[in-house]
Amino acid sequence: MPLDTSLSRRTLIKATAGATALGTLGAPAISYAQAEAIKIGHITPRTGFLGPLGEYAAQAAQLAAEEINASGGIMGRKLELILDDSPNPQQASAKAERLVQRDKIVALLGEISSASALAIAQVVQREKVLFINTGANSDALRGSDCQKFMFHIEAQNSMYVKAVGRSLIRDGLVTGKKWYSLTADYAFGHDLLNVAKRYMAANGGNHAGDDLIPTDLADFSPFLLKIRQARPDVVCLNLAGTQITNFLKQYVEFGLTFPVAGFGFDTALAWGAGKGNFGGTWPVVWHHLIDTPGSKAFVTGFQKKWNRMPENQAWGDYCSMKVVAQAITETKSTDPMKIVEHFEKGAKFDLLKTREGYFRAKDHQMMMEMYAITALPAAQIKNQYDIFSSSPPVPAANESLEVIAATDDENKCTFRSA
Known part of the structure; x- marks a missing residue:
């Protein structure tokens, strides 16, 4: 259901009764004091x-x-x-x-x-x-x-890469493998590519090629032809938003079968690609399952x-x-x-x-915990949403939550005076 486009720029959220993880169903209307909102x-x-x-x-x-x-x-x-x-x-x-x-x-x-x-x-x-x-x-x-x-x-980005990287190493898709990257051509993509390359180099992976993708690109045909010619072991997507959905659909249409992995993802993009088109292994911060x-x-x-x-x-x-x-x-x-x-x-x-x-x-x-999700085979998909399986939480229960975060050597912050 699309968001109601009649919403004005300034939308006041009224007190309503609704389901809440911290409250109850059908809560009574609240009478507020005269204090300012x-x-x-x-x-x-x-x-x-x-x-x-x-x-x-x-x-x-x-x-x-x-x-x-x-x-x-x-x-x-x-x-x-x-x-x-x-x-x-x-x-x-x-x-x-x-x-x-x-x-x-x-x-x-x-x-x-x-x-x-x-x-x-x-x-x-x-x-x-x-x-x-x-x-x-x-x-x-x-x-x-x-x-x-x-x-x-x-x-x-470091958390996304390290969270999904564990699953990729487990599946033999990193050490000694050739990766071909497609990267969104703006700040997020450039940063993610740098983090992904750092991770690959540290774990024995190689890059067969890299391409920067304009955010408004709809036709991936030239890049799919380059991937077919390069014959990589893994296609790595550092894309964003509807770029990912469009790529996955066209990837299947081209009949390419090289394993796909991504270092940044949103589950809505998997649903947008749909059964038979969504493939590969991806990191997420949360999912509905x-x-x-x-x-x-x-x-x-x-x-x-x-x-x-x-x-x-x-x-x-x-x-x-x-x-x-x-x-x-x-x-x-x-x-x-x-x-x-x-x-x-x-x-x-x-x-x-x-x-x-x-x-x-x-x-x-x-x-916090993260997850790596992997596309289910089409025969195992029962509805439009449950189209992937999930890893256990990453990091594991016996690990510090900070093991997947960037280290000071990788990414150091120095706050300016407040």
Whole structure:
């Protein structure tokens, strides 16, 4: 079900009764005190090649806000969620500034584009307002471009690569193998390619070729012909958004059978490719088959409200809303600096998985479990959503959550003075 395009730029989330992982079904209407509402902004792309993922993000943020209000709001105050879109970095920067200066938000959530997230980070650092990045992966945002007021519930590229890398090594697809890479030609893709090459070199892999793919490219024929000629052991995709869906469909049409793997992924892209087209092994931060009470409640609530399955981008925006609400409640403050300090002291958060997560103080990356998913054979697929199998959580229960994150040698953050 597409997001209601009649939503205005400024959308007030009303108190409603809804399913919530932290509350009950059919909760009574809440009577709020006369205290001023707590305003939280949400920016994400709603058009272009990242637009389909942005719709999931906005829908999940709305669901979380409604659940928070239905369970009493934040410290008895109503949560007002203000939605906006970010078609490019310039718009993202301008809209973030407007949300802070005019709408007086206490926190900003969202984004998918790494370039736009960087533009927003510069605004929130100057304005000293909390920003939780829910979808931008670039390691640079946690390293050379890190900011004191920016935190990341989205995993960094290093975490994606190391999470899926374990499965690829297990399957004999790394050491001594030739890889052919297709990479999205913007900040995210360039960063991911560098991280992937570093991982491959450390584990005995080689690259047969690399191509940069424009974000608006629809016809992959020239690149598929190059792959056919190169005959790699693995086709590695460092693509984003609908690029991945389009490639997978055309890959099958060309009759290519080289194993496919990706280092960045969203489950909606697998569903978009569909049965018979989706293939390979991919990393994700969450998926709808995770068997925890919180995860099941989120899936049920999202399906009830939006009439479709949530995917992992939705997970990030939903959890971020809950994380901010919890932090304000625990600190009894909307002061961004107090929340930053609370995060840096190791506050724990339920992320709907088997282990709680926390923001790593030195780079503000959420430390958490991830998963590697592998496409099921067509004969084993029973519905449009359950089209992959999943690895157990990565890292394993007996490992530190930080073993898949970038090390200081790989990606060092030095915060500028707040």
